[in-house]
Amino acid sequence: MRPEVRETQAAMEREGYIAEPAIATAVFLARAMRKPLLVEGDAGVGKTEIAKVLSRMLDTELIRLQCYEGIDVNTALYEWNYQRQLLRLRIAGTEGREPTEVEQMIFSRDCLLERPLLRAITRRDGPPVLLIDEIDRADDGFEAFLLEVLSDFQVTIPELGPISATHVPYVVLTSNRTREIGDALRRRCFYLYVEHPPLEKEVRIIRARVPDVVDGLAREIASVMQAFRGRRLHKAPGVAETLDWTRALMALRLDRLDADAVEETLGCVLKDHHDVRELTAQGVDALLAGARSGGPADA
Numbered sequence: 338m339r340p341e342v343r344e345t346q347a348a349m350e351r352e353g354y355i356a357e358p359a360i361a362t363a364v365f366l367a368r369a370m371r372k373p374l375l376v377e378g379d380a381g382v383g384k385t386e387i388a389k390v391l392s393r394m395l396d397t398e399l400i401r402l403q404c405y406e407g408i409d410v411n412t413a414l415y416e417w418n419y420q421r422q423l424l425r426l427r428i429a430g431t432e433g434r435e436p437t438e439v440e441q442m443i444f445s446r447d448c449l450l451e452r453p454l455l456r457a458i459t460r461r462d463g464p465p466v467l468l469i470d471e472i473d474r475a476d477d478g479f480e481a482f483l484l485e486v487l488s489d490f491q492v493t494i495p496e497l498g499p500i501s502a503t504h505v506p507y508v509v510l511t512s513n514r515t516r517e518i519g520d521a522l523r524r525r526c527f528y529l530y531v532e533h534p535p536l537e538k539e540v541r542i543i544r545a546r547v548p549d550v551v552d553g554l555a556r557e558i559a560s561v562m563q564a565f566r567g568r569r570l571h572k573a574p575g576v577a578e579t580l581d582w583t584r585a586l587m588a589l590r591l592d593r594l595d596a597d598a599v600e601e602t603l604g605c606v607l608k609d610h611h612d613v614r615e616l617t618a619q620g621v622d623a624l625l626a627g628a629r630s631g632g633p634a635d636a
């Protein structure tokens with residue numbers, strides 16, 4: 338491993354994020370080359386956390402744009418503050434003023450409500466980390482608009498003209514692949530696919546995030562999680578579920594996993610009615626036996 342990558346890996350670990358060399362390399366390069374990082378992977382594998390960790394490593398602000406179906410430029414970039422504009426008109430009055438003067442009065446920077454993209458571009462105290470979360474939920478049109486912004490970090494507001502980035506932000510985009518991201522955006526970014534963690538990595542994540550956990554329990558939980566993911570489930574549990582489950586087991590003062598403990602706390606791991614039914618029908622014992630032997634868990 339290159340020393341730069343090892344240093345990034347260590348820095349991420351200091352912030353509580355366990356990263357294998359591929360993740361550390363992507364983060365190092367995104368940082369060194371100031372290129373957007375596109376992170377794809379299943380739910381709960383640690384995509385969003387990469388942006389949070391990066392902002393802590395760089396000791397800078399995290400600006401988050403949460404995408405959803407129907408998100409538009411107004412929500413992402415800017416809106417005019419109508420109340421302030423109206424108030425200004427009322428106080429100053431319009432009588433005897435040229436239309437251009439009135440326009441300048443109300444279409445000024447201080448009447449602008451900055452939304453995440455504009456805030457990321459205009460931030461004065463050094464570059465922030467801009468997290469564009471769940472880009473797959475936005476539509477193609479919004480993606481095209483984003484591509485434009487990410488290409489030159491300049492936006493044009495018709496009434497004000499172009500605004501260029503004071504500092505080019507560090508950008509992390511995440512996607513759960515509910516919609517395919519276009520090639521143009523992919524080409525613009527570094528690409529990182531995050532898998533569900535293998536056993537040893539998950540044990541380390543549990544220890545890093547829930548330091549009070551006893552070693553044996555962490556290992557048992559991680560191996561049962563591997564067994565869960567070996568099943569054909571509608572919603573495979575991610576690391577988020579692993580950590581929830583660990584904390585729940587500890588709150589219940591259960592320090593080893595038996596069939597009863599798993600059944601009672603299944604709601605921490607499985608979030609789909611069919612998955613719960615299927616697993617209970619097959620028997621939790623079979624799952625535990627599969628996990629302990631380390632072999633294939635599928636019945």
Ligand SMILES: Nc1ncnc2c1ncn2[C@@H]1O[C@H](COP(=O)(O)OP(=O)(O)OP(=O)(O)O)[C@@H](O)[C@H]1O
Binds near residue numbers: 379511
């Ligand atoms: N490698 C890791 N090291 C430490 N903690 C991790 C790691 N991966 C995931 N986590 C933890 O797991 C939880 C879920 O991570 P995160 O929210 O980043 O997942 P996600 O991939 O963005 O999920 P979703 O697709 O549901 O948004 C967080 O609490 C995060 O801290």
Ligand SMILES: [Mg+2]
Binds near residue numbers: 384385386470511
């Ligand atoms: Mg996320």
